[in-house]
Amino acid sequence: MRIVSVRDAVVPIASAIANAYIDFSRMTASVVAVEVEAAGGRRVTGYGFNSNGRYAQPGLLRERFIPRLLETSGDALVHADGGLDPAGAWAAMMRNEKPGGHGDRSVAVGVLDMALWDAAAKLAGVPLWKLLADRYNGGRADEAAWVYAAGGYYYPGKDVAQLVEEMRRYLDLGYTTVKMKIGGAPGTPPKEALAEDLRRIEAVLGLLGGDGSRLAVDVNGRFGLHTALVCAAALQPFGLRWYEEPLDPLDYATHATLAEHYAPPLATGENLFSMQDARNLIRHGGLRPDRDVLQFDPALAYGLVEYLRTLDMLRLHGWSPRRCVPHGGHQFALNIAVGLGLGGNESYPEVFAPFGGFADATPVAEGRIRMPDLPGIGFEAKGDLYAVLRREFG
Incomplete structure (x- = not known):
């Protein structure tokens, strides 16, 4: 070899x-x-x-x-x-x-x-998901992976009606759960951003029939503790799927304080890039293994070799792999989710092309996606991405 x-x-x-x-x-x-x-x-x-x-x-x-x-x-x-x-x-x-x-x-x-x-x-x-199941999961692989549609970004001139229409497109594609950005476009004062974001959230919830469990929100680490607590108090009645990365990802003690005051699920971890950083979050971040979501992205965190160590660490600390829903929205993490029995995977239906999204012939049905039976990760079955790879490498 x-x-x-x-x-x-x-x-x-x-x-x-x-x-x-x-x-x-x-x-x-x-x-x-x-x-x-x-x-x-x-x-x-x-x-x-x-x-x-x-x-x-x-x-x-x-x-x-x-x-x-x-x-x-x-x-x-x-x-x-x-x-x-x-x-x-x-x-x-x-x-x-x-x-x-x-x-x-x-x-x-x-x-x-x-x-x-x-x-x-x-x-x-064999497909990567099968290789992983055979090597590390006793041959067991999920029949399909739960996926959610991430979007709701700020865009010049984008209003609430356009946000709702974006989320409607995701539902039409077969997703049942969506995620949107909150915290304000760069430069927006937090108080004004919160009022605007509550209007945005309520509009999307209207599209979802008021079911907060079908909506997650993502702050991308912008808040300090005070703003995170104010926002948490406003969000708590909605019963959201999760409140994502409200604080700096390395501020574990402040995460623990927020978890004491916000009972619904929190999500974080996409900006932690090693097993050791993930372990510090588990030890000191106050997260709760019965509800919170861990979003470590293997493509950013030394790869799957390190991710396997992270999963071992989580088990030792009483966490199930089902609490892991990787960031990134790419085929690599999707294979890992299916082969190792994670809780699901992020998806980017409209952004980060051509890297976001999955194989062309794998539609989302009722919020889940079945993996194609293709050797490897399956990049060759994603036309726009494979075109880039062919262009760069022949």
């Missing part, structure tokens, strides 16, 4: 949308193609990319992680079942890296990790 070649490129995911903290007008992503040769000379190419919200990492990839990956071969890449083992490649990529500092390097490693898992499943001739 050997790594034949690794190629990378930077592509734009620019969009005029914004959440409460950033706009995406200059956002980029790294894409990679990793060619692997198995014993007997069979070759496959695995693809990877980073999730939205973090920028491309060409420097880290080319200076550190790709060279280390290319130096790795033989037994280090072979799993006990005879297939490709991304864990061996992961260990090689992280050689000579100090503990801590889980920032942009976790994104660079995650991009390569995704491609290695794509290649591993292709070499095995």
Whole structure:
């Protein structure tokens, strides 16, 4: 088993949308193609990319992680079942890296990790979700994954009527649960933003027949404790599916204080990029394993090798994998959700193209999606994304 070649490129995911903290007008992503040769000379190419919200990492990839990956071969890449083992490649990529500092390097490693898992499943001739079920979940895979439609971004000139129409389109696509941004466009005073967002929330709830369990809201870490508590008091009567990332993602003690005052579900974790950071959240963030939602994104957090460690840590602390609903809205996390029995997956029906969204022939039905029986992650069955991969890598 050997790594034949690794190629990378930077592509734009620019969009005029914004959440409460950033706009995406200059956002980029790294894409990679990793060619692997198995014993007997069979070759496959695995693809990877980073999730939205973090920028491309060409420097880290080319200076550190790709060279280390290319130096790795033989037994280090072979799993006990005879297939490709991304864990061996992961260990090689992280050689000579100090503990801590889980920032942009976790994104660079995650991009390569995704491609290695794509290649591993292709070499095995099975979908990634099945490979994961067989290796790590006793052969058990979910028949379908629960997915929710994330959107409701701020956009120049977008009014409440347009927001409601956007959410209506998601329902027409087969989603039953939707998520919208709150906290105000960048530069909006919090008090004014809250009043406007309550009007936006009430309008969407009207579309949902008043069922708050079908609506989640996302602050993207903009609030301090006082504003988060004021907003929580206003939201509590709605009975929302969850109140997402109201606070800085690393401020665990303040999360714990908020959890003491807000009984409905909270959600966070998309901006934590290691098992150690996730463990600190579980130990100190006051989150409740019977209701709260963990959104660690394997594509941003050193990849699936690290995500498996995170799941082991969660079990030791009394958390079920069903409380995990990864951020990112991409096919990699969807395969992981199905194969490892997570609680579901995010979806971006209208934003972050071509990386968001799933295979073209996998419609959403009653809020759930069935996986295609395609070797690997299934990028080849997502026309717009595969067109980018072909353009960059031939």
